[in-house]
Amino acid sequence: MAVAERNALSIGLISQKSFFCLFSTPSILFILSWFFVLRSTGHPHFIDYSFFPNSKLRVVVDSGNSEPQHQSDNEPSIKNSPVVIEEVPQENNLVKCNPNKVLLKVFMCDLPLEFHFEFLDWKAEGKSVWPDLHAKVPEYPGGLNLQHSIEYWLTLDLLFSEFSDHSNARTAIRVHNSSEADVLFVPFFSSLCYNWYSRVRPHQKKSKNKLLQEKLVRFLTAQDEWKRSGGRDHIILAHHPNSLLDARIKLWPAMFKLADFGRYPPNIANVEKDVIAPYKHVIKTFINDTSDFDSRPTLLYFQGAIYRKDGGFVGQELFYLLKDEKDVHFSIGSIQKDGISKASRGMHSSKFCLNIAGDTPSSSCLFDAIASHCVPVIISDDIELPYEDVLDYSEFCIFVRTSDALKENFLINLVRSIRRDEWTRMWARLKEVEEFFEFQYPSKEGDAVQMIWQAVARKVPIVRMKVHKSRRFAHYHAPKD
Ligand SMILES: *[C@@H]1O[C@H](CO)[C@@H](O)[C@H](O)[C@H]1NC(C)=O
Numbered sequence: 001m002a003v004a005e006r007n008a009l010s011i012g013l014i015s016q017k018s019f020f021c022l023f024s025t026p027s028i029l030f031i032l033s034w035f036f037v038l039r040s041t042g043h044p045h046f047i048d049y050s051f052f053p054n055s056k057l058r059v060v061v062d063s064g065n066s067e068p069q070h071q072s073d074n075e076p077s078i079k080n081s082p083v084v085i086e087e088v089p090q091e092n093n094l095v096k097c098n099p100n101k102v103l104l105k106v107f108m109c110d111l112p113l114e115f116h117f118e119f120l121d122w123k124a125e126g127k128s129v130w131p132d133l134h135a136k137v138p139e140y141p142g143g144l145n146l147q148h149s150i151e152y153w154l155t156l157d158l159l160f161s162e163f164s165d166h167s168n169a170r171t172a173i174r175v176h177n178s179s180e181a182d183v184l185f186v187p188f189f190s191s192l193c194y195n196w197y198s199r200v201r202p203h204q205k206k207s208k209n210k211l212l213q214e215k216l217v218r219f220l221t222a223q224d225e226w227k228r229s230g231g232r233d234h235i236i237l238a239h240h241p242n243s244l245l246d247a248r249i250k251l252w253p254a255m256f257k258l259a260d261f262g263r264y265p266p267n268i269a270n271v272e273k274d275v276i277a278p279y280k281h282v283i284k285t286f287i288n289d290t291s292d293f294d295s296r297p298t299l300l301y302f303q304g305a306i307y308r309k310d311g312g313f314v315g316q317e318l319f320y321l322l323k324d325e326k327d328v329h330f331s332i333g334s335i336q337k338d339g340i341s342k343a344s345r346g347m348h349s350s351k352f353c354l355n356i357a358g359d360t361p362s363s364s365c366l367f368d369a370i371a372s373h374c375v376p377v378i379i380s381d382d383i384e385l386p387y388e389d390v391l392d393y394s395e396f397c398i399f400v401r402t403s404d405a406l407k408e409n410f411l412i413n414l415v416r417s418i419r420r421d422e423w424t425r426m427w428a429r430l431k432e433v434e435e436f437f438e439f440q441y442p443s444k445e446g447d448a449v450q451m452i453w454q455a456v457a458r459k460v461p462i463v464r465m466k467v468h469k470s471r472r473f474a475h476y477h478a479p480k481d
């Protein structure tokens, strides 16, 4: 990767880290509070307490965790206040706070083998339920299973943290004392479990997927760690939209890692407490991409499943609107295993890649498009995107409201109106951000694994507050007879 790109990327990462450093810097908080006071000159009282919890203080507590779609436009202060932070010279922060400092201490719940590596045909040696990664790294099954393999990469990263040196800007380390941990990680490979075991076999009353979920609930809720926090500091993976369908209703106080909120009622999962993680792309990474606007012949590319139910009608409508355009590739049917290299060629030679809400708001196409440096055109009004608190998707994606996209010629005119220089800017940005979506072992600085842990770290202050609140009356329960 070119040096310039590297720098651009590291600026993003550094500013994030400096942001954490700010937490521990009372003087910055002092400056911030003065800033708030100055901005609140309209208020009759010098410090208006009703004013802090609502908006301003949330900036400090939430750190990067504010979700734009939840902020009304009449709260401009939230957007403005980080300006103060940017005025603090970044180099000073780096000197004061070690940028390599681990952000997140993670305790790994010792789930029995049947919840994780047994799926990968790994057999326990001795007492440990965890593989010795020095000896052999168990392999996750390939094909489309990989799209939801975040469970595998995060677990491997925690195991690896025990014998890697911590200087290379690693975000999370495994700790063995749960009292010292920021969060508790539940390594249930729930997406793989759904993919493989959701069918009821002839001799079974219930599918293995259901049985394991029941077992998980029993196991977790019996642990002291769970009782201590009501599960609020636990991390549970349910990336496949259909995974953990039963257990989620019982384990919802935990922080879920999800692809989207499509199949969840807001009280079970929401942007406040949960983390959206990317799909792993199945399209080949475009290495040494020297293409340009003119060398990508296809204007707009779509290859995907289109469902009639739920929000999927949009795909049907778009198909009829676009099917006669010569430089548009619109092909219905999800990518099968043997279609991957064909789709890779297609996306690598297209300027724009269409991403339509399917039966859920998220779709794997987006991450395939990013890996192909094919500028994503997103038509999904309720989509939630990974790390959007630190990443501005409008720099490399085009968002179109569903109601607009369904107007005749709207979409095709919009896409045709985008000029070479604008497209090239987005393409260049895609090449910068693509590593944020790359899952690998061992994980590298700034890849998807580190970005996800950082997103978790940004939630830790909220988790702590919730746990503390839940303890307010815990000591005064009337004894049960
Ligand atoms: C775990 O950490 C807590 C808090 O730091 C400490 O009091 C406790 O003794 C530790 N437990 C063990 C087994 O080391």
Ligand SMILES: *[C@@H]1O[C@H](CO)[C@@H](O)[C@H](O)[C@H]1NC(C)=O
Pocket (backbone or CB within 6 Å): 287, 288
């Ligand atoms: C990409 O470019 C680098 C440097 O020019 C070269 O070493 C590498 O082999 C190329 N990779 C591919 C897959 O073409």
